[in-house]
Structure formats: C-alpha cells, structure tokens
Amino acid sequence: MxxxxxxxxxxxxxxxxxxxxxxxxxxxxxxxxxxxxxxxxxxxxxxxxxTKDNLFNVIFEQKFKTFFQGIFELQNLGEIPFLDKLKYIIESHYDLLTKNPKIPSLILNELSRQPEQLNTLKDKLHTLPEQLFAELNRELQSEIENGRVRNIALVDLLISMLSLNLALFIMMPVVENLLSLNETQKGILITHRKTENVEFILKSLRP
Amino acid sequence: MxxxxxxxxxxxxxxxxxxxxxxxxxxxxxxxxxxxxxxxxxxxxxxxxxTKDNLFNVIFEQKFKTFFQGIFELQNLGEIPFLDKLKYIIESHYDLLTKNPKIPSLILNELSRQPEQLNTLKDKLHTLPEQLFAELNRELQSEIENGRVRNIALVDLLISMLSLNLALFIMMPVVENLLSLNETQKGILITHRKTENVEFILKSLRP
DNA sequence: TATTTATTTAATAGACTTATTAATACAACG
DNA sequence: CGTTGTATTAATAAGTCTATTAAATAAATA
Missing domain, CATH: 1.10.10.60 (Homeodomain-like)
Known part of the structure; x- marks a missing residue:
C-alpha cells in the first residue's frame, strides 16, 4: 500500500x-x-x-465544493443558442459525475447524518447560482414565447436534468451487481446514458 | 413510546x-x-x-420485496393504449415511492455494505419481469412503427422513468434541508413532481 | 555537536457495541 | 398448589472504537 x-x-x-x-x-x-x-x-x-469527524469533514467539504462549484461554474458560454447551452450544461454535469461517481452517495448519506453541516456548507458556497438561474430563465421564457420550446418551468426542467444525470450514478453499485457488469460494460452504459439523457431532455422540450 | x-x-x-x-x-x-x-x-x-444482522435482514428482505413486487405487479392493465399504460406504470411507481420514501436509500446504502445479499434476494424475486418487459417491448415497437412514439429502446425509456421517479426521493433529505421545506411544502413538491414526471416523459416520447 | 522541534509509536483509558448466561418474574396447566 | 415453559432482566464477557499520553525516533537548527 x-x-x-x-x-x-x-x-x-x-x-x-x-x-x-x-x-x-x-x-x-x-x-x-x-x-x-x-x-x-x-x-x-x-x-x-x-478527530475522525474533523478528518472526515476536511474531505467532505472539499468534495462538496468540487462538486457544486463544478455544477455552477458555467461561465464563458456566451451567446450560443439556448438548447445548445442546455446540452452543454447536461453534458458538463454528467462528465463531472463520471469523474466523481461516488460523491453524490457520499453527500446524500452523510448529510443526513449531520444535517447542521449543510448550513455551514451553504455559506461557503458563495458561488450564487441565482445569477445563472435568472439568465437561464430569461432565455427559457424567450424560447417558450417564440415557440421553440414547450411551456415548462425552469425549476422543473432543472430537477429533471439533475434527476436523470444523478440517478444512474447513485444506482450504479446496485445495477453493477444486479446485471453483473464488468468495468468495460459499465463504461459503455455510462457513455450511452450521457447521450440518451441529452436526447431525452431535448426531445421533451420540443413545442 | x-x-x-x-x-x-x-x-x-x-x-x-x-x-x-x-x-x-x-x-x-x-x-x-x-x-x-x-x-x-x-x-x-x-x-x-x-443477532443485529439477522434483525436487519428480516426487515430489509421484507422492504426489498414490498418494493420490487410493487414495481412488477402490473397485472389487470388489459387492453388500454400504450401511453396510458406507461402513465399508469409511472404513477404507480411514484405512489409506491411516496408511500415508502426511505426504502430506496436503505437499499442503496445497505446493499453496498453486504453485496452478497443481492444474490440471495435476486432468487427470492421470482416475479420475473421478463414477461412484462417482453410485452411492453412488443407494444412499444408497434407504437414506433405506427409513428405514435419516437424511436427509443425500452431499456432506455425504463431507466429514464426510474431515474426521474427515484431521484427526488433519494435527494429529498438534502432538498428538504437546503430549501427549508416544511411537511406541507414537501407534500406539494412531491405531488407536483408526479404530474411533472409523467408529462416530461410523455412529451419526450412524441414522434 | 548539542538542543530543540517535529514525527511516529506503544500503551492504554474510557466509552460503547454485540452477544451470552444465569437468574427472576410471569404465565399456563396438571 | 406446584411445576413447567416462556418472557424479561441484570450482569458481564469480549471486542472494537476514538482519543490521549508519554516515550522513542528522526529531523532541523543553532
């Protein structure tokens, strides 16, 4: 070792x-x-x-930051069309998960162990997503008005995106075992679901 | 107590x-x-x-069965149209989750603790979903050929359905905390996402 | 080189855990 | 009533876990 x-x-x-x-x-x-x-x-x-708690929190905080900053740092997207931007966000998020497949489970498990931790972490995440949300919402409304996207609330769209991306990685330990997947097969599944998720979402948004 | x-x-x-x-x-x-x-x-x-292990497994096995049998017992659906059937499956599954919101996390957490357990449980689930899958697949193919549903593999559709339904309940402990939801607000969110998931999926399947 | 400082180990306290055992309370039954 | 079997408790063995302390070793510095 x-x-x-x-x-x-x-x-x-x-x-x-x-x-x-x-x-x-x-x-x-x-x-x-x-x-x-x-x-x-x-x-x-x-x-x-x-303390063990302290050791854990050092690691946890770092992972938490890696993760949420990774989600929200979507600058330099500039003026690309809304749906392209959406595709990019989904894929970035999915890539982040692919690189850190076990973080979500860690966060979900351990935040229910020490829920106070969340408040501490919330503060440290000053990368406020509000701005990003506001801009995305403006663009979404514009697309809806122009008939290029069906009527949907941004928050619902985001929850669906998050759900589709996240669920596979959270279920993976079980899926892997249940279907007896080797590393190669697992890789294929992960790659496949990336494009599938994008398609599923974009197809759903058609007016 | x-x-x-x-x-x-x-x-x-x-x-x-x-x-x-x-x-x-x-x-x-x-x-x-x-x-x-x-x-x-x-x-x-x-x-x-x-033993503590034994006590846990008695409970776990029962929850596991409740859960997976609940998913697969979709008899007496009869001759209703494919998309209606799909809507029904999504909603049943979602209702099952609503009634047992903590089972998924339990299963996901504890199966990674004792992965051997899965093989034991696999055997006990003789409610073979193969038959259901075969029938659903037949109907899906028919819908695709007749141009009523866009081209999509059944397995991908099922994964997306599962992901959308499951993710909310797995994330709920964090969401609840993060957004400081009370029981009422939580209930509203859960109810809302049920219809939202159905809509999201059905809209995505349009040809 | 001598002395201080940082790293590492051995030993162990103290709390908690699971599990067992022997003793006790309680019921039913002849 | 006395006996038998079940339900329940008190006591405790044996182990693990976290954390501390004091001693030993290695490194740095004067």
Missing amino acids: DINNEQSMEQTILEVAERLFLEKGFAMTSTTEIAKEVGCNQALIHYYYR | DINNEQSMEQTILEVAERLFLEKGFAMTSTTEIAKEVGCNQALIHYYYR
Whole structure:
C-alpha cells in the first residue's frame, strides 16, 4: 500500500481516508482501518487530524465544493443558442459525475447524518447560482414565447436534468451487481446514458 | 413510546427497529438504542432475533420485496393504449415511492455494505419481469412503427422513468434541508413532481 | 555537536457495541 | 398448589472504537 516514498504522511492519510470514506461511508470506516491501510500507527491519524469527524469533514467539504462549484461554474458560454447551452450544461454535469461517481452517495448519506453541516456548507458556497438561474430563465421564457420550446418551468426542467444525470450514478453499485457488469460494460452504459439523457431532455422540450 | 398494550414485544421491536434502520441506517443504529426506544432490555432484542444482522435482514428482505413486487405487479392493465399504460406504470411507481420514501436509500446504502445479499434476494424475486418487459417491448415497437412514439429502446425509456421517479426521493433529505421545506411544502413538491414526471416523459416520447 | 522541534509509536483509558448466561418474574396447566 | 415453559432482566464477557499520553525516533537548527 505504501510505496509513498516522497509523499507526506499527512497527505497519504488524507488520500486513504478519502478512498475508504467514499467506499464505505463514515460510520463503517474506522481510524484503525485507515491507519492499517496507510501503514502507520493509528495515533498518527489523530496527530494530524485530531478527530475522525474533523478528518472526515476536511474531505467532505472539499468534495462538496468540487462538486457544486463544478455544477455552477458555467461561465464563458456566451451567446450560443439556448438548447445548445442546455446540452452543454447536461453534458458538463454528467462528465463531472463520471469523474466523481461516488460523491453524490457520499453527500446524500452523510448529510443526513449531520444535517447542521449543510448550513455551514451553504455559506461557503458563495458561488450564487441565482445569477445563472435568472439568465437561464430569461432565455427559457424567450424560447417558450417564440415557440421553440414547450411551456415548462425552469425549476422543473432543472430537477429533471439533475434527476436523470444523478440517478444512474447513485444506482450504479446496485445495477453493477444486479446485471453483473464488468468495468468495460459499465463504461459503455455510462457513455450511452450521457447521450440518451441529452436526447431525452431535448426531445421533451420540443413545442 | 410503548403504549403497546396489546402488541407483542417481538412485533414492537421489529417496528421500532424498522423505523430506526430507515432513519439512520444499519451502522448508526445500535441494539441498545432500539431497546431503549422500545422500552425493554437490550438482551430481549437478541432473545427474539439472535443477532443485529439477522434483525436487519428480516426487515430489509421484507422492504426489498414490498418494493420490487410493487414495481412488477402490473397485472389487470388489459387492453388500454400504450401511453396510458406507461402513465399508469409511472404513477404507480411514484405512489409506491411516496408511500415508502426511505426504502430506496436503505437499499442503496445497505446493499453496498453486504453485496452478497443481492444474490440471495435476486432468487427470492421470482416475479420475473421478463414477461412484462417482453410485452411492453412488443407494444412499444408497434407504437414506433405506427409513428405514435419516437424511436427509443425500452431499456432506455425504463431507466429514464426510474431515474426521474427515484431521484427526488433519494435527494429529498438534502432538498428538504437546503430549501427549508416544511411537511406541507414537501407534500406539494412531491405531488407536483408526479404530474411533472409523467408529462416530461410523455412529451419526450412524441414522434 | 548539542538542543530543540517535529514525527511516529506503544500503551492504554474510557466509552460503547454485540452477544451470552444465569437468574427472576410471569404465565399456563396438571 | 406446584411445576413447567416462556418472557424479561441484570450482569458481564469480549471486542472494537476514538482519543490521549508519554516515550522513542528522526529531523532541523543553532
């Protein structure tokens, strides 16, 4: 496990902990186990991170940010047509999920463990999506008025987009097992559902 | 907690355990805590159910069955048009989720804890969906050929349906918190998304 | 080199967990 | 009434988990 010649212990612990927390969640991962995988003494975990909670929150906060900032940083889209923009947003979001397939489950599981955490995190996300929403809404209304998109509320559209993208990744551990998918097949499914989701949404928006 | 004058202890334990497992998951619920909520001695849990694992699996299996049988028992639909049938399936599924909003999270969380469990459960679900799928596929193909539905694979349609229905309930704990929804508002959202999902899907299927 | 500082370990306290066992209360029944 | 079987409890073994402390080692610095 530890051919981490050059890497600092502190960093190695963080990485191992991240992997284990993502795999098995907070409750099912012990500092003892992290230490064993790192190949160090268990006290060292506490030396660097004081408490298990703290270690977890360091990781969690980082993942949370990665994730939500990834969703909202949709600048430099400029003046492309609305539906193209939508396609781009769906695909970016899907790509983000593909790169971080286990973050959603982590967030959903652990936020119900410590719901207060949400308020702390809400503040730290000053990347206010309001602006983005407002602009998208303006464009959507314009498309509807011009008869290029059927009548639909932005919030409903966004929930549907989010649902279609997110669900596959949340269900993946079960799907994988149930259908006995190997890595290749899993990859094919993921790639396929990306285009499928875009098509499904755009087709639904036709006037 | 226990004005369970007439109910047997064995049953009370099961019900309290069910509630706690659904609320907080397997790892975060101790037999000590279950006993405390039931108002009995902790040894009694083990007297009736031997191990915590066993108690959990009794509950889990039952929920798993409730859930998947609920999905697949779509008899007596008879000769109604394909799109009506689809609407009915989506709505039934959504109603099932509304009645059991926490089961999906339970299944997703705990199946990754003990993946072997899936094989056991797979066998017990002899309600083979193959027949249903075959029939649905026949009807879908017919609709496509007759130009009443755009070209789409059944499996993709089903995944999209499942995703749209499931995602809201899985995200609900976070959504609820993030938007500070009270029970009423939550109910409104859930009701609204039911019709929205049906519309979103049917609109997408237009040729 | 000597001394301070940072890293790492061994040992362990203290809390909690699951599970078992033996003892007790309670019921039914002959 | 006394006996038998079930339901329930108290006590506790054995293990794990987090966190702390003091000692040992390694690194840095003067």
